[in-house]
Amino acid sequence: MSSINDSNQYMRNLIEKFPENLTEAIDISYQYRLKKEYQTFRNVVICGMGGSGIGGKLVSSWIQNDIDIPINFCQDYTLPKYVNNNTLIIASSNSGNTEETISAMLEADEKGATIIAVCSGGKLQSLCEKLNYEYIIVPGGNPPRTALGFSIVLLTSIFGQLNLISKEKLKEFEQAKDIIISNKNEIHLEAKELADFINNKELIIYSESKYEAVAIRARQQFNENSKILCNHHTIPEMNHNELVGWYGGADHYAVLFLETDDWHEKNKKRLDFSIDTIRNKTTNIKSIYSKGETILIKSLYLINIIDWTSLYLAKKNNIDSVYIAVIDNLKNTLKN
Structure with a gap:
């Protein structure tokens, strides 16, 4: 019982921090600026799974009336055929070790696409450093589903920095934070x-x-x-x-x-x-x-x-809100 109570208290603390996460993510977005000069893209594909992937779907729905090029999603190991050197790939993995996202990123590199990553480290950071792609580091160590605030802000920031949308979009996160708190x-x-x-x-x-x-x-x-x-x-x-x-x-x-x-x-x-x-x-x-x-x-x-x-x-229902052992077991099975 104490273990379940402790887990649920841990989850409570993480949900409580959501407004704070938005502010922290905005600070990260201002501290980290894309350093390269990028071409004009014809399409965007956001690669990400689960708690990391949903951020891309949310941001896409928020900017669909602001952006002039299509945004699609890859939640699998392989990319659509149309991905080429005119495509922007955004690889989002909180852990940096999501195997589907890493597989898609490597294929994107082979196709000559431009890649920018959002992660807390892991293999994704290592690959970006090796292949000379830019990446933004977010805090890690917690369940990816509780890191949504970082994902949505930094994805929005990337679109703004690339002048695909207005940089003013970030101000809406502060407004959302205030409404949630009040x-x-x-x-x-x-x-x-x-x-x-x-x-x-x-x-x-x-x-x-x-x-x-x-x-x-x-x-x-x-x-x-x-x-x-x-x-x-x-x-x-x-x-x-x-x-x-x-x-x-x-x-x-x-x-x-x-x-x-x-x-x-x-x-x-x-x-x-x-x-x-x-x-x-x-x-x-x-x-x-x-x-x-x-x-x-x-x-x-x-x-x-x-x-x-x-x-x-x-x-x-006396359920452990943090427990996801079946997913961990699946990952271990795939490794073996």
Whole structure:
């Protein structure tokens, strides 16, 4: 029991530091400036897995209306064929030892792509030094999912330093930090209520499509911290398939909608229709609402609620929120 309590206290401390991590990451971004002069890129591919990979998806969703070139993702060992010397590869691995990311980076080097890495050290740093690529060092030693603040700020900083987006984007992280801190009590209350709502049910998370990265982050947190399975989908896409699947729905499902005030007008109508349809199969329907003026700030507010919810749900079921031995066992199996 004490071991589980200690682990959950450790996780609590890490989640508590999220606003502080944003400030620390901003300081790192100002201290570390890219030194090389770079060409004009035609596309960007962000390579990263799990807690390191989700940062790229979030940042991409925040800057999609600011950047003039496409951003794609590689969450595997191999890169898309189109990657070439006009491609920017951003390799993100908190540990610096993620084998899929390292494999993709080595292929990128062979293809002549430009590479910039974000890591805490490890093989990724060594390879960057050997192959003469720039990298940004972030604090390590904690679960990658708790290092999100560093990932999202420094990825955003890279885009800004390369003049792919405005450098002013970083100011939104300070605004997000302030909103999270000023609403701390409300966030904790909502997280505890949400944990009660989810407990002993099968969770399905819905968001508007531009917030899908937030829904993925939520799913990952419930997977790793709370040790539960859950699914996610987006509006309007779910209206073309999963909505029909609700004919087979049942009351053991808990449905969580991530709502913001910037939904497309058509999607607002789709949301209302979807809720009415789902209510025929389950009464367990709940929405959480963002605060803030921009998609970045709204996303981080929702993420903070979910992070706390995942911990409170773990504590409710006497679950160790830090424990991920099955992933460690997989890595050892792959090594052998």
